[in-house]
Amino acid sequence: MERTGRSPRRHWIVPLAVLAVLAIGIGVWRWQGAKNVSVARPVRASIIESIASSGRVRGVTETLAGAQAAGVVERLFVREGDRVSAGQRLAILKNDVAEARAAQAEAALTTAQATLVQVSRGVLPSELEAAAAQVEQARAQLAQQQSSLAQAEQSVVQAKAQLAQHQAEGELADRQLERAERLLERGLIARAEHDEAVTRSRVVKQQIAAQQQAVAVAETVVRAFRGGVAAAEANVGVQEARLRTLQVGARPEDVEIARQRVREAEGALAVARRQAQEAVVVAPFGGVVTAINAEVGQTVGSQGVLQLVSTEVEIRVEVDETNLADLALGQSAVVSSTAFPGSTFAGSVREIAAAVDQTRGTVTVTVAPMKPPAWLRPGQTVNVNVVTNPAAQRLLVPTAALRRVGDRIVVLVVRDDRAVETVVQTRPPTKDGVPVVAGLDADDRVITNPAAIQPGDRLRIRPSTGRGEP
Incomplete structure (x- = not known):
């Protein structure tokens, strides 16, 4: 009797079929749950970084060109935008202070000459009385000059205090303007509010410039009164010496001293006249006049007639x-x-x-x-x-592949068929893409359409043959 048996291979057919069906099902399930993405590999290129x-x-x-002393602009030889050469005359100031010093020096010379004449001959009683009166008059003039000097020094203190206040306001206005510019860029304030900050900053700068001129003028006045005090003190000395000379009578050495004072007065007069002639503004270097700060008839300090730029x-x-x-x-x-x-x-x-x-x-x-x-x-x-x-040498990726997360710039790369977020460091974009200096390798597959992709998503890569793409 013949027996019929099953082949051993038939025992494996059913289990293998079941496993195949499961594998196909899992593959279909994963395929249906995956998201389609396009990828590109970073392209290495040589770029110019800037x-x-x-x-x-x-x-x-740059400088504010002025004369050696304060005065009133009498003549102006240039206009804004003119090109000038070194040493060229730019303006002339009428220097009342220097002219007053020259007049005082002339008076001191006249007095010294008269003293020399008097010590060279005998003394009359009327001359003694006149000499004593001149001493008192000289002392009164000295007291007046000292009082005027004290007032002028107080004016300088007040002008500097006002300047410090304007400068503090200027710093505040600059900070407010910077803040307004940032807020305007973000659309948080109106253009009118920003323009108001610009105007306020400009006005404060004009106030600072005007106050700086006021300080310069006040300091020049102080120097002038100090010169007046010095001249008055010298005059007191001259008058007192003259009186003593008249009282004790002329001696050979007194005559020589009187001659020496005449020579000193002549030298002082020459200096004063030269200073009166030095109220001329000249260009310290060749350049362009960018601003006229004082027109004809306006008072300026020792600086600030005009602004000169090389x-x-x-x-x-x-x-x-x-x-x-x-x-x-x-x-x-x-x-x-x-x-x-x-x-x-x-x-x-x-x-x-x-x-x-x-x-x-x-x-x-x-x-x-x-x-x-x-x-x-x-x-x-x-x-x-x-x-x-x-x-x-940088790796370039498409601009669309980048996205910002907080203060970081990231890209999504494909690893094991899933999206992985990677932080990158970039440079400014070029026409061929965005340079990446850190965070990527040349073999990474970068997702170029990451808008709807989240880290961890299953992915299905679309086939492509574009440049830099697998």
């Missing part, structure tokens, strides 16, 4: 202190202006400030322009790109 900021054009040398200019740029490590002397820069599109010129980093502005967190970088264009003006705002690395 620091972009705005800068202010100013002269390498022909050679430089650009001051405020750079965030976080960029300090990337800055170095001699780095090249590209300068442009929104007012002159398409026109750029080169520059070089000449100086990096030794200290950081603690209030703003910035450091001042000075850029020397090379072959500046004709449109460049002192006080102008320009755009400056300081090239920190002309050939930096």
Whole structure:
């Protein structure tokens, strides 16, 4: 009798079929739950890295040109925008103080000459009486000059106190203006409120400039009265010496002293006349007149008739202190202006400030322009790109792949078919993508459409043949 048996392989068919069905089911379930994404691998490229900021054009040398003493502007030879050379006459001041000193010196010389005449001959009783009266008159003039000097010194103290108050108001106005600019950028205040802060800052600066002129004029007046006190004291000495000479009679040595006083008075008169002629404002260097601070007929101090800026200019740029490590002397820069599109010129980093502005967190970088264009003006705002690395090797990723989470910049990469969040450090974007300096490898697969993707999501990669993509 023949027996029929099952093949051993048939025992495995059913379990294998079940496992296959389960595997297919799990695969279908995972496939249906995965999210479609596009990915790209970072592309290594050589790029130019730079620091972009705005800068202010100013002269390498700037000054407020004035004469040696205060006075009233009598003649003005230049206008705003004129180019001048070193030593060129800019203005003439009418110096009443210097002219008064010259008149006093002339009077002192006349007195010294009269004294010499008197000691050379006998003395009359009437001359003694007149000499005593002149001594009293000289002492009264000295007391008056001393009183006027005290009042002038008090005026200086008051003017400096007012200047300090205006300067404190100016610092407050500058801080309020900076705050208003930040709030305006964020849309938290109206343009009118920002304009009010700008106006307030400008008004306070004008008040400071006017008060500085007032301080300069007050100090000049003090110097003038000190000169008057010195002249009055000298006159008292002369009159007292003359009286003593008349009282004791002339001696050979007295005659010689009188001659010496005449010579001293002649020298003092020559100095006073020279000072009266020195009220001429001249250019200390060649440059451009950028502002006229006093017109004809206005009173000015020893400085401040006009503002002069040297022909050679430089650009001051405020750079965030976080960029300090990337800055170095001699780095090249590209300068442009929104007012002159398409026109750029080169520059070089000449100086990096030794200290950081603690209030703003910035450091001042000075850029020397090379072959500046004709449109460049002192006080102008320009755009400056300081090239920190002309050939930096960086990984580039698409701009769309980046997103900000708090104060971090992150990308999503694919690992084991899931989205993984990675923090990256970037540089300013280029036309080919965003440079990444830390956080990614060249083999990473970066998700380029991360808007609807969350870390941990299961992913299904869309096939693509684009540049930098798998």
